Amino acid sequence: MKLGLVFRIGTIMLLAVFLLQPDWFAFVFAPMTKNGQPAIYVQNSLLSLTISHLLIVFAATLAASAVAIGLAIAVTRPIGREFLPLSRTIANAGQTFPPVAVLALAVPVLGFGTEPTLLALFLYGLLPIFENALTGLTTVPPQVEEAARGMGMTDRERLWQVELPLALPLILAGVRISAVIAIATAAIGSTVAASTLGEAIIAGLINSNLAFVAQGALVISALAILIHDGIGALERRVGRHLIQG
Amino acid sequence: MIEIEHLSKTYDGRTVVDDVSMRIADGELVVVVGTSGSGKTTLLRMINRLVEPSAGKVSIDGVDCRAIAPHLLRRQIGYAIQGHGLFPHRTVSQNIATVPGLLGWDKAKISARVDELLSLFQLDPAEFRDRYPGQLSGGQQQRIGVARALAAAPKLLLMDEPFGALDPIIRARAQLDLRDIQRRLGTTIVLVTHDMNEAILLGDRIAVMDQARLLQYDTPRKIVVSPATAFVGELLGSGERPFRLLALQPVRDFVEPGMAEGQPIDANSSLRDALEEALWSGRKAVPVRDASGALLGRVTLETAIRQAAPQR
Numbered sequence: 001m002k003l004g005l006v007f008r009i010g011t012i013m014l015l016a017v018f019l020l021q022p023d024w025f026a027f028v029f030a031p032m033t034k035n036g037q038p039a040i041y042v043q044n045s046l047l048s049l050t051i052s053h054l055l056i057v058f059a060a061t062l063a064a065s066a067v068a069i070g071l072a073i074a075v076t077r078p079i080g081r082e083f084l085p086l087s088r089t090i091a092n093a094g095q096t097f098p099p100v101a102v103l104a105l106a107v108p109v110l111g112f113g114t115e116p117t118l119l120a121l122f123l124y125g126l127l128p129i130f131e132n133a134l135t136g137l138t139t140v141p142p143q144v145e146e147a148a149r150g151m152g153m154t155d156r157e158r159l160w161q162v163e164l165p166l167a168l169p170l171i172l173a174g175v176r177i178s179a180v181i182a183i184a185t186a187a188i189g190s191t192v193a194a195s196t197l198g199e200a201i202i203a204g205l206i207n208s209n210l211a212f213v214a215q216g217a218l219v220i221s222a223l224a225i226l227i228h229d230g231i232g233a234l235e236r237r238v239g240r241h242l243i244q245g
Numbered sequence: 246m247i248e249i250e251h252l253s254k255t256y257d258g259r260t261v262v263d264d265v266s267m268r269i270a271d272g273e274l275v276v277v278v279g280t281s282g283s284g285k286t287t288l289l290r291m292i293n294r295l296v297e298p299s300a301g302k303v304s305i306d307g308v309d310c311r312a313i314a315p316h317l318l319r320r321q322i323g324y325a326i327q328g329h330g331l332f333p334h335r336t337v338s339q340n341i342a343t344v345p346g347l348l349g350w351d352k353a354k355i356s357a358r359v360d361e362l363l364s365l366f367q368l369d370p371a372e373f374r375d376r377y378p379g380q381l382s383g384g385q386q387q388r389i390g391v392a393r394a395l396a397a398a399p400k401l402l403l404m405d406e407p408f409g410a411l412d413p414i415i416r417a418r419a420q421l422d423l424r425d426i427q428r429r430l431g432t433t434i435v436l437v438t439h440d441m442n443e444a445i446l447l448g449d450r451i452a453v454m455d456q457a458r459l460l461q462y463d464t465p466r467k468i469v470v471s472p473a474t475a476f477v478g479e480l481l482g483s484g485e486r487p488f489r490l491l492a493l494q495p496v497r498d499f500v501e502p503g504m505a506e507g508q509p510i511d512a513n514s515s516l517r518d519a520l521e522e523a524l525w526s527g528r529k530a531v532p533v534r535d536a537s538g539a540l541l542g543r544v545t546l547e548t549a550i551r552q553a554a555p556q557r
Contacts, residue, residue, distance in 0.1 A: 144332060144333070147326060148330075
């Protein structure tokens with residue numbers, strides 16, 4: 001636990017220092033360059049790329065969460081239950097499209113830039129959240145449901161006071177999976193001119209500059225690990241009382 | 246008073262409750278006993294409209310239950326179930342506060358009520374208020390479940406196998422506590438069980454159900470002495486009838502003046518306990534003492550044997 005905390009704070013500090021003063025780390029990346037290539041990507045600042053990367057991921061995950069949770073709630077109500085198989089199919093379809101394919105298909109409609117990336121990340125993020133929310137909402141212990149009904153909760157009160165709080169750890173786990181996938185996948189967005197850390201990686205690949213590739217990849221990995229860890233901690237916090245004796 | 250009139254429930258042509266009528270007086274503890282699939286739970290759940298009757302009606306104090314929206318009706322009726330169904334994400338006090346919260350009581354009133362109920366169930370409020378259900382023993386969870394059902398001081402409490410998940414020693418204690426609390430609060434209770442011992446121990450009246458029908462609705466004594474059908478007799482266990490009859494009679498009613506040797510028994514225990522004590526220790530009579538320990542007289546083996554036979 002102590003060690004984990006040290007590791008977390010260390011990662012955050014290191015990442016922050018690197019993004020604010022990338023030149024300080026030039027000596028680390030210099031050995032990866034050839035023929036006097038620059039060691040640090042400066043076309044756009046790594047900091048602004050990181051912020052824009054995170055904003056895209058945040059927006060896409062937020063939208064995917066809202067839609068997926070809303071859908072899961074709708075199909076677990078008596079009135080929407082018959083749409084359960086259909087909604088599963090749709091969410092599954094979102095996951096089977098490779099993100100690159102979504103990007104390619106979206107560009108003619110939405111143009112180059114951030115929009116097709118947002119769309120791809122949104123579609124890609126739906127399924128894990130939907131599946132987890134569905135599992136959470138449908139596995140509330142029957143006695144707990146029975147007690148809630150027997151005490152006179154309305155359907156809405158049951159949803160907000162019992163079902164959602166009990167499903168929350170699972171829903172958060174779905175959000176975590178989606179967010180981590182989105183962090184990684186957003187990099188591909190730079191192929192259609194979205195401003196993400198993928199830009200550094202692509203520039204590196206084009207110019208055979210391994211240092212650029214490493215910078216982009218390392219920052220993306222660090223973000224993915226931190227987000228995974230952060231949401232994981234939140235899950236444990238909200239779930240700590242849910243083990244029934 | 247609760248009046249159940251010609252109540253029936255049919256699922257896809259299969260009748261699970263068939264034309265049941267019964268009256269339950271205020272403050273009575275009625276036990277509905279039957280095997281699984283007898284329709285007893287469905288009968289109970291029709292009282293608070295967790296199941297809508299196919300025919301017949303239930304009225305409480307003259308008000309037809311169909312006249313009240315189901316969720317509002319349920320807030321007036323306590324409901325405790327097997328395995329307690331406590332909300333695992335809420336503390337003990339939040340669990341108990343469920344119905345008062347739904348009814349919009351103010352905070353101070355709710356928290357006073359929570360502490361009052363915890364004390365009533367012999368749980369120290371300071372210690373238990375902020376615990377989560379997962380941090381409680383089975384017996385404590387069960388008590389919180391009943392406390393939660395009683396939180397808004399309902400006049401009627403429905404209980405579906407409330408002690409089913411408890412081990413025998415804790416169950417015996419919980420049964421006595423329930424009896425005690427019911428006497429104190431004057432709550433009308435309808436309790437469903439498959440256990441005839443529990444029915445006889447707790448019930449002011451017992452309703453025996455089998456295959457969707459109410460076979461007999463009577464006092465425990467009548468049920469034991471003259472079972473209406475062979476099935477009721479079977480449920481009682483034929484070899485145990487005299488002892489069940491003795492178990493219904495408190496020693497206090499049969500004390501006679503005189504002395505006896507050995508360990509005294511409590512006046513509130515049953516003739517069955519007195520008989521056991523006398524037989525086990527080889528005595529012809531057992532001294533009787535009251536709760537304070539003062540000797541009241543004795544009860545004889547002869548009395549116990551005489552009372553073991555039904556007087557018609």
